[in-house]
Amino acid sequence: MKARVHVMLKDGVLDPQGEAVRHALGHLGFSGVEGVRQGKVIELDLAATDKAAAEVEVAQMCDKLLANTVIEKYTVEIV
Amino acid sequence: MKARVHVMLKDGVLDPQGEAVRHALGHLGFSGVEGVRQGKVIELDLAATDKAAAEVEVAQMCDKLLANTVIEKYTVEIV
Numbered sequence: 001m002k003a004r005v006h007v008m009l010k011d012g013v014l015d016p017q018g019e020a021v022r023h024a025l026g027h028l029g030f031s032g033v034e035g036v037r038q039g040k041v042i043e044l045d046l047a048a049t050d051k052a053a054a055e056v057e058v059a060q061m062c063d064k065l066l067a068n069t070v071i072e073k074y075t076v077e078i079v
Numbered sequence: 080m081k082a083r084v085h086v087m088l089k090d091g092v093l094d095p096q097g098e099a100v101r102h103a104l105g106h107l108g109f110s111g112v113e114g115v116r117q118g119k120v121i122e123l124d125l126a127a128t129d130k131a132a133a134e135v136e137v138a139q140m141c142d143k144l145l146a147n148t149v150i151e152k153y154t155v156e157i158v
Binding site for chain 2: 006008018021024025028030031032033034035036037038039040041042043044045046047048057060061064065066
């Protein structure tokens with residue numbers, strides 16, 4: 001079973017990496033970009049076969065390792 | 080209009096960051112993780128209103144800046 005985790009900075013947390021990308025895109029001539037946020041995507045191959053249990057386990061992985069929940073939010077998707 | 084870009088290393092390209100995550104998850108007791116690949120997700124706020132044109136423009140951004148197409152693949156999703 002595969003799981004995909006998205007980790008993004010919470011709204012309101014400054015994202016300097018995204019800002020840098022927005023500036024660079026402007027310099028390259030892409031003028032219609034109003035905002036950029038950059039985050040991580042983590043794809044996991046899991047041995048588990050129970051979808052609900054896998055979702056709970058991946059959420060625990062996020063809380064313990066994959067995301068810094070003080071400033072980041074995550075979403076888990078089983079694919 | 081919002082666009083979401085996923086940038087992942089191509090299959091076959093070694094992903095040391097993903098491997099490090101896999102090892103760390105193992106040490107934390109998550110034994111059922113068989114593989115991890117880590118990539119970037121970039122969310123763009125666009126002034127464009129034409130979905131097809133926006134998709135083409137974002138693909139150009141990927142080719143020019145957001146992805147290293149020698150070793151990375153990307154997908155563009157208009158949301």
